[in-house]
Amino acid sequence: MVPAPPSPLPRLRSHGLSAPTGDEFRAAVRRAAGPDADAVWVRVCERVGVEPAASLLPVERLEALADALSAEPGRIGTVGIALGVRTRSYRALAARPGGDEDGERSFDPGRRTLEKLLRNRPPSDDRMSEVAGLDLFSPEARSRLDDAARRAADRFGAAIGLVSIVLEDAQYFAGSHGLSGWLAEVQGTPVEWSFCATMVRTREPYVVPDATGDVVQRANPLVENDGVAFYAGVPLVTSRGQVIGSHCIIGAPRDGFGEEDLAVLRQLADEVVALLESTRPAPAP
Known part of the structure; x- marks a missing residue:
């Protein structure tokens, strides 16, 4: 029997936060490492036992990837720190007493637009x-x-x-x-x-x-x-x-x-x- 593909981790309604994906990790490495990105990504994935093409990963594997990237020198290390913060924010909020029972966060169109701009602003x-x-x-x-x-x-x-x-x-x-x-x-x-x-x-x-x-x-x-x-x-x-x-x-x-x-x-x-x-x-x- 072919195993079922992994399901996306649920979005946290209280904070509107989704867990990072392997694709987001890989894209961040590409922005930081330039022509060496593919080699860096494969090396880091091999170190933590993750398939380089994997997109949907459990939080534990995402944290392991972030830690491995953090150990890299220069800008790759900062990528690992940032993605570690995002991943651990998701894990910590999901694990709060009562889970995600605070309800959906307020919808404010201006705030959501600002957050998209901050999230997608090209780095200097x-x-x-x-x-x-x-x-x-x-x-x-x-x-x-x-x-x-x-x-x-x-x-x-x-x-x-x-x-x-x-x-x-x-x-x-x-x-x-x-x-x-x-x-x-x-x-x-x-x-x-x-x-x-x-x-x-x-x-x-x-x-x-x-x-x-x-x-x-x-x-x-x-x-x-x-x-x-x-x-x-x-x-x-x-x-x-x-x-x-x-x-x-x-x-x-x-x-x-x-x-x-x-x-x-x-x-x-x-x-x-x-x-x-x-x-x-x-x-x-």
């Missing part, structure tokens, strides 16, 4: 090369950036502080303080839910006093289901002019986060960038 090769060239994902970086996130949260009396790196398919919390639940487990979110991704485009600070009433963010699943309300962030801009993410704080709704507060947050962000650039490998002679 220069920006992603900058991300790949910095020490963002090592245990040593995690310790330093967690401290930076804690300092920002403490400075403003916020519940959460983050150093968020915006990748192609996800935002990755390279440093965090105050997270709980699935966000603490995954340390990131799909890119289309990212407040921080706004600053990659605008290069300007982004403040949302109360996201529950904000026309852009009120239908964001992080607002509807995960309690994000106040948000203030400033872009992390390297000396080469690339916006790699943001330094931000999150908490209860508040008014009065003005220019003086933004100036302090900018200073803290500059310190984060200086810390990251101090670990940049020296150019070859």
Whole structure:
């Protein structure tokens, strides 16, 4: 008897999130690796025992693929980090007590259009090369950036502080303080839910006093289901002019986060960038 083909993993109604597919993994590798993509993909698939042409895979195999890609150098490694965040977000949300019983997320045409734009925006090769060239994902970086996130949260009396790196398919919390639940487990979110991704485009600070009433963010699943309300962030801009993410704080709704507060947050962000650039490998002679 011929075995039945695998079924797609169900879409999570509460967050509108689908699990990645093997095809999406392969496409991301092609964008990052160029002419070497097929060889990289076959090598990684062989390492984890996945058929390179497979599209529908269980979450465990997707996670194994993401971990194997994360171990690759350069931009391929960032692809693995991002797809790992997407896959683990799906797994963690699907495994919550009560499963996916929160009901369908709100339908907001403007929000859905924005999420499609964020998800499908072509990556900047220069920006992603900058991300790949910095020490963002090592245990040593995690310790330093967690401290930076804690300092920002403490400075403003916020519940959460983050150093968020915006990748192609996800935002990755390279440093965090105050997270709980699935966000603490995954340390990131799909890119289309990212407040921080706004600053990659605008290069300007982004403040949302109360996201529950904000026309852009009120239908964001992080607002509807995960309690994000106040948000203030400033872009992390390297000396080469690339916006790699943001330094931000999150908490209860508040008014009065003005220019003086933004100036302090900018200073803290500059310190984060200086810390990251101090670990940049020296150019070859």
